[in-house]
Amino acid sequence: MVNVRTADKDGARPRRTQAERRQHTRQALLDAALLQMEAGESFDSLSLRSVARAAGVVPTAFYRYFASMDELGLVLIEDSFRTLRAMLRHAREESVPAERIINRSVEILVSYVRENRQQFAFVARIRSTGNGVLRHAIRAEIRLFISDLATDLARFPVLDRWGTDDLQMLSALLVNTMIATIESLLDAPPDSTETIGEITALAERQMRLVILGVPGWDSDRSRRGPRR
Amino acid sequence: MVNVRTADKDGARPRRTQAERRQHTRQALLDAALLQMEAGESFDSLSLRSVARAAGVVPTAFYRYFASMDELGLVLIEDSFRTLRAMLRHAREESVPAERIINRSVEILVSYVRENRQQFAFVARIRSTGNGVLRHAIRAEIRLFISDLATDLARFPVLDRWGTDDLQMLSALLVNTMIATIESLLDAPPDSTETIGEITALAERQMRLVILGVPGWDSDRSRRGPRR
DNA sequence: ATAAATAGTGGACGACTGTTCTCTAAGTAT
C-alpha cells in the first residue's frame, strides 16, 4: 500500500516506484529517437535497436512501451504539435499593436524553434519522409493547424469580411512560409545570430508582402467559372 | 573496328554494343530507385541490393556505375533539376498576356508534375530527408532555382525598379508556394481531376494574392534599422 | 586469330536488423 520508496539500509541507487521507472524509460526512448533525428538521421533510418541502445535499455524492453517504431513516431508527432499549438496560443494571447504583429509573430516562431529544436527538426524531417502512416498523420495535423490559424486571422479587422475559403487560402500561404522559415532555421548553425537574423528578416518581409495584398483582394475575381 | 552488331548465326537475343548495354543498366538502376521512391519509400530506406534486384542485376554490378547509393542519389538530383530548369525555360519562352501569366504558370507547373511525377516525388521526398549530402545538394539547387526565377521576374514591368534583395525575397516566396503545391499534387491520387483542380485553384489564388501586394511594396519600409 | 578490357555472376564475410521466448529481480498488494 505504501508506495513510498521503501526505506532500505542499502545506500543510494535504483530505488524508484514502478510508475517513475516506467515513465522515465519511456521518455528516454522518445528522447533518444529525437536526439538521433536532430543529429541528422531520417526517421526511418533509425532502428528500434539503436533507439533502445541509446536509451540505455535492451531491445525487448522497447516493446513494453511501443509496438513498433511507427507507434513511437506517432507519439512524437502528438507531442510536437502540442508544442506548436502552445506557440499559437502564446501568439494569440499577446496583445500587440497592429503594425508590430508580423514582427512579433516571427519573433515568437523563431524563439520556439530555438527552444524546441528537436521537435521542430523531427516534424520537418518526417513531413516528407517515406513512411505513409507518419506522413499522413503529419499532413492531417498541419491541415488542422492551418484551420486554427485561419480562425485566428478572422478576428483581424481587415479580414472580417473574408469568407472561410479565402481565410484558409491565406492561412495556408502563411503556414507555408512558416514551414520554409523553420526549415531554414534548422539548416542554419544553431548559434549564428547573424544567419538567424537574416532568416528572420526574410520571413518578415515575405509575410509583410503577403499582407500588403490583403486589402486589395477581391474574392470573386479569383473564382474561375461557376464551380460549385 | 566494326562495331555493328557482329552478324552471328545464332538467333535473336542479347547482341548489343557495350556502350548500349552499359547505358541501359545504368538507366535501369536509376529507374528502379525512382520507382521505389514513387511507391512511397524514403530514399534512405532503399538499399543498394533492392535497387540492383529491381534493375535485374546482381548487387556487385551496381558498383560498376555508382560507388554508393548516395552517388546515385546525386545523379537523380541532377536529372530532376534538369527537368525543373526545362520547365522554367518553357514558361519563360511562352508569350502570354499579362493577366494570364499566373494562370498559365500554374498550369505549366501542374502539367510538369503530372508528366514527371517520379522526379518530383524524388525531390520532394529527399528534400527533408536525413542524408546530409543529398539534402545539401538539393538545398543548393533550390537556391539556384530561386535565383533563376528572380532573374526572370526582373523583366516584368512592375518589378523593374526592384532591387536584387527584394526580387530574391519574392522569388523565394513564390518557390515556397510552388513546393507546397507540388507536395499537395503528389499526395493527391494521380487521376482525380477534381482534387487536382482544387489544388491548382488554391495555388493560383495564393500567387495572385502575393502579386497583389507587389505594386504597394516599399523596399525601405521593410528594412529595420541601419543594417548593412 | 589473339589478346585486352569490361559487364555481369556468384559466393562468402561480418554486421546489424526486428522479433520471439525464457528468465530474473525488483516493486506491489495481500
Place this chain on the structure above:
DNA sequence: ATACTTAGAGAACAGTCGTCCACTATTTAT
C-alpha cells in the same frame, strides 16, 4: 511474509544489408 505483477535482461532466430574477391562470357582492339 507471501504471492502477484511487471520492467528489463539475455540468448537465439532468420533475414537483410554493404562489401570483397575470384570468376565467366562477351565485346573491343590489335
